[in-house]
Amino acid sequence: MPLSAAAIVEAAHRLLLDYGLQDVSMRRLAGELGVRPGALYYHVPSKQQLLADVAHRILAPLADPPGTVGVEELMRRFRATVLPIRDGADLMLIAFGLNPGLPPVPALRRGLERLGLASGLAHERAQIVMHFALGAVAAEQNAALLHPTPETTDREAPNRETTGPETTRGAALYDEGLRLLMPTAD
Amino acid sequence: MPLSAAAIVEAAHRLLLDYGLQDVSMRRLAGELGVRPGALYYHVPSKQQLLADVAHRILAPLADPPGTVGVEELMRRFRATVLPIRDGADLMLIAFGLNPGLPPVPALRRGLERLGLASGLAHERAQIVMHFALGAVAAEQNAALLHPTPETTDREAPNRETTGPETTRGAALYDEGLRLLMPTAD
DNA sequence: ACCTGAACACCGTTCAAGT
DNA sequence: ACCTGAACACCGTTCAAGT
Numbered sequence: 001m002p003l004s005a006a007a008i009v010e011a012a013h014r015l016l017l018d019y020g021l022q023d024v025s026m027r028r029l030a031g032e033l034g035v036r037p038g039a040l041y042y043h044v045p046s047k048q049q050l051l052a053d054v055a056h057r058i059l060a061p062l063a064d065p066p067g068t069v070g071v072e073e074l075m076r077r078f079r080a081t082v083l084p085i086r087d088g089a090d091l092m093l094i095a096f097g098l099n100p101g102l103p104p105v106p107a108l109r110r111g112l113e114r115l116g117l118a119s120g121l122a123h124e125r126a127q128i129v130m131h132f133a134l135g136a137v138a139a140e141q142n143a144a145l146l147h148p149t150p151e152t153t154d155r156e157a158p159n160r161e162t163t164g165p166e167t168t169r170g171a172a173l174y175d176e177g178l179r180l181l182m183p184t185a186d
Numbered sequence: 187m188p189l190s191a192a193a194i195v196e197a198a199h200r201l202l203l204d205y206g207l208q209d210v211s212m213r214r215l216a217g218e219l220g221v222r223p224g225a226l227y228y229h230v231p232s233k234q235q236l237l238a239d240v241a242h243r244i245l246a247p248l249a250d251p252p253g254t255v256g257v258e259e260l261m262r263r264f265r266a267t268v269l270p271i272r273d274g275a276d277l278m279l280i281a282f283g284l285n286p287g288l289p290p291v292p293a294l295r296r297g298l299e300r301l302g303l304a305s306g307l308a309h310e311r312a313q314i315v316m317h318f319a320l321g322a323v324a325a326e327q328n329a330a331l332l333h334p335t336p337e338t339t340d341r342e343a344p345n346r347e348t349t350g351p352e353t354t355r356g357a358a359l360y361d362e363g364l365r366l367l368m369p370t371a372d
Numbered sequence: 373a374c375c376t377g378a379a380c381a382c383c384g385t386t387c388a389a390g391t
Numbered sequence: 392a393c394c395t396g397a398a399c400a401c402c403g404t405t406c407a408a409g410t
Contacts, residue, residue, distance in 0.1 A: 002374060003374080025401085035375075036375070036377075037404085038375075038378090039374075041403095041404070041405075041406095042374060047404090090279075093276075096325055096329075097329050100329060127359055128359060128363040131325050131359075131363065132317055133321065134321040134325060135324065136314075136318075136321065139279065139286075139313075141283075142282065143283050173310065173314060176310065176314060177317065177318070181363075181367070188394085189394085211383065211384080212383080212385080213383070213384080221394075221395090222394070222396075224385080224396080225393075227384095227386075227387095228392085232384085232385085
């Protein structure tokens with residue numbers, strides 16, 4: 001069967017999980033799919049749009065969390081989803097630039113309303129929380145990449161079955177940031 | 187006189203201000219300096235280190251603010267410094283990965299201690315605030331780049347004397363985030 | 373409709389050899 | 392000491408031409 005946008009997005013997703021963002025190139029993707037680079041552009045408008053689609057696939061599980069999942073837990077899942085992907089936060093920054101309403105934003109907004117914020121305030125707060133989350137994960141990943149700790153040093157090997165750059169230090173910092181941004185004391 | 191690391195950093199800085207991060211390439215930089223690309227590597231170990239040095243230059247004015255400058259004002263200056271530079275936040279993310287103690291972090295820590303936080307807590311809070319600031323500016327810039335508003339559409343022209351992607355919306359969101367992260371109600 | 377071939381205009385980095 | 396020349400191993404994107 002011929003190539004399709006969906007097949008390209010899927011291959012890019014696999015490449016991302018196995019080798020990280022810097023190995024997701026249009027030329028390498030074409031090689032993986034047994035096709036010439038130019039062929040991709042018949043199905044996909046640009047690399048940027050392709051990456052945004054991949055981000056959407058990754059974040060889809062965060063779109064409709066059960067009502068029992070609180071806002072903080074939702075954002076912990078966001079971190080846990082993005083952190084194991086090499087340069088995952090950079091990808092998300094690109095994706096949220098293209099589409100600010102990506103998951104988990106709508107669920108985040110609903111959760112904040114459930115906590116008592118009016119619609120407008122919930123919208124504002126959701127963006128603030130999202131900005132913090134993106135910045136925190138990006139900083140955490142860049143730090144891990146540049147001065148790797150023993151536990152984080154698994155280059156060249158695929159990072160699929162790996163714990164990733166998870167650290168208790170990073171998690172605690174993230175949790176404290178979330179706590180400060182939750183609607184309560186103000 | 188021969189080339190020097192300082193001259194390269196300065197040329198990279200100028201290129202960044204005039205054309206944005208994606209135009210700061212080792213080859214273009216070499217061209218600007220009238221030299222072959224390989225020559226740069228005699229003075230500078232890598233592009234990444236070079237960019238970190240440029241970031242340091244840009245943030246230097248935020249290192250020692252007068253005691254009258256509060257924490258929120260300091261962070262507003264950080265945003266005002268980074269926002270007009272095309273992909274400035276991406277650059278800062280690279281730089282803070284390489285060196286988490288870059289300005290305005292030390293001043294931020296001191297300011298938070300002045301507001302009553304113990305040293306350890308001030309350190310923690312400074313990182314949280316910094317993560318938010320980096321995420322917020324990065325999101326703001328990526329959004330401006332991808333769906334430009336009329337006021338923001340100044341491609342191809344140098345962005346030196348330009349207002350940049352400043353918006354009242356972005357500023358208000360940023361201020362509110364800072365407010366929530368300031369030590370008071372808890 | 374879908375893809376190839378080939379080009380356009382680039383990258384970061386290394387390193388023997390020249391001066 | 393400082394730089395060139397030349398290579399290595401790549402990029403994203405376009406588009407006439409083929410099937």
